[in-house]
Amino acid sequence: EVQLLQSGAEVKKPGATVKLSCKISGYTFTDYFINWVRQAPGKGLEWMGLVDPDDGEAFYSEKFQGRLIITSDTSTDTAYMDVTSLRSDDTAVYYCATMPEIAAPLLDSWGQGTLVTVTS
Amino acid sequence: DIQMTQSPSALSASAGDRVTISCRASQSIHRWLAWYQQKPGKAPKLLIYKASNLESGVPSRFNGSGSGTEFTLTISSLQPDDFATYYCQQYDSHKRTFGQGTKVEVK
Numbered sequence: 039e040v041q042l043l044q045s046g047a048e049v050k051k052p053g054a055t056v057k058l059s060c061k062i063s064g065y066t067f068t069d070y071f072i073n074w075v076r077q078a079p080g081k082g083l084e085w086m087g088l089v090d091p092d093d094g095e096a097f098y099s100e101k102f103q104g105r106l107i108i109t110s111d112t113s114t115d116t117a118y119m120d121v122t123s124l125r126s127d128d129t130a131v132y133y134c135a136t137m138p139e140i141a142a143p144l145l146d147s148w149g150q151g152t153l154v155t156v157t158s
Numbered sequence: 159d160i161q162m163t164q165s166p167s168a169l170s171a172s173a174g175d176r177v178t179i180s181c182r183a184s185q186s187i188h189r190w191l192a193w194y195q196q197k198p199g200k201a202p203k204l205l206i207y208k209a210s211n212l213e214s215g216v217p218s219r220f221n222g223s224g225s226g227t228e229f230t231l232t233i234s235s236l237q238p239d240d241f242a243t244y245y246c247q248q249y250d251s252h253k254r255t256f257g258q259g260t261k262v263e264v265k
Contacts, residue, residue, distance in 0.1 A: 073254065075202075082259040083194070083202060083245050088252065097252040100159050138192050138207040138249055146192075146213065148201035 040064035042072075042134050042149035049155045054124050058152050060134030061116045068092040070136045070145055072117040074108060078130040086132075089117055124156045160184050160248055164257035170265040177233040179260045181246035186226045190250040193222055193231045196259075197242045205244075206231065236262070 045059040060072060074086040087098040091110040098106050107120040117134060135148040161184035171177050181191065189209040194202035204213045206222035209229060219234045233240055241264055246257040 075256075082243075083196070083247075083256045085247070085254045085256055088254070099253060099255075133201060135201075137247070137254070138190075138204070140190060140249065144207055144213070146204040146207070151201060 040136075040145065040147045042136070042147055044132075044134055044149040044152045047153040047155070049157065050124050052125055052156055052158055054156075055120055055122045056124060056154055058119045058121070058132055058134075058154070059116055060118070060149055061114065062136075063115065065136075065145060067110070067112060067115040070142055071139060072108075072110065073135045073137050074106075074119045075133045075135060076130040077133070078127065081130075084130075087119070091117065121154075124154075126156050128154065129156045130154060159253050160187060160251055160255050162246055162248055162255050162257040164244075164246055164260050166260060167258065168261040168263060170263050171236050172265045173236055173238055175236045175265075177236050177240075177262060179231045179244055179246075179262075181224075181229040181231070181257050183227045183229075183248055183250075187248045187250035189225045190248060191222075191224070191229050192247045192249065193220075194245045194247060195240075195242045196245065202245065233262075 041063045043061045068091045071088045073088040089096045089108040089110045096108040110117045131151040136145045163182045191209045193206040196202040210222045221232045243261045
């Protein structure tokens with residue numbers, strides 16, 4: 039069974055950095071990108087970036103360029119996302135997910151989500 | 159980044175209605191489009207991939223069509239379980255993007 043297990047809820051102050059993790063099981067980690075998607079309260083889904091665990095290359099939404107670092111660790115089958123310079127509007131549920139890809143068999147699976155609250 | 163524009167942003171419908179949601183890409187994404195359904199407090203659920211392929215287990219009343227820049231999700235006969243928010247998402251580019259969502263509400 040494919041599973042993506044995310045780290046627990048975080049409360050951070052403005053300006054701080056949060057590090058989120060996503061540990062996979064049930065498939066070969068290097069076969070699929072890991073995407074990070076967030077959803078602010080009452081808002082829509084927002085794709086933030088992805089990492090290719092096969093070579094560690096990451097791609098970021100223009101909106102978050104410079105504030106995100108997405109990495110992967112093949113020794114632990116875990117992806118990470120650092121969000122820096124946090125603001126109150128970064129308060130959201132953050133998901134990691136495998137999603138449809140052009141060059142891979144379909145695997146769509148989501149983590150349970152991590153609530154990040156940014157408050158002074 | 160490729161921009162995805164959904165319409166309408168919300169609609170009211172009754173069970174049994176035929177519902178159509180549109181999604182437009184700012185440039186051609188060929189057929190690399192997915193549709194998701196999301197209910198409050200839950201992770202999104204994949205309905206359609208590659209524009210028209212039904213994910214396993216998804217009822218056949220959901221239908222996706224389109225290519226290039228224009229796409230449509232149709233629910234042929236709305237069921238009570240279908241009241242939710244729907245998102246399109248492109249994966250033509252490594253930089254993925256979602257539409258802003260369409261909330262399907264009870265009329």
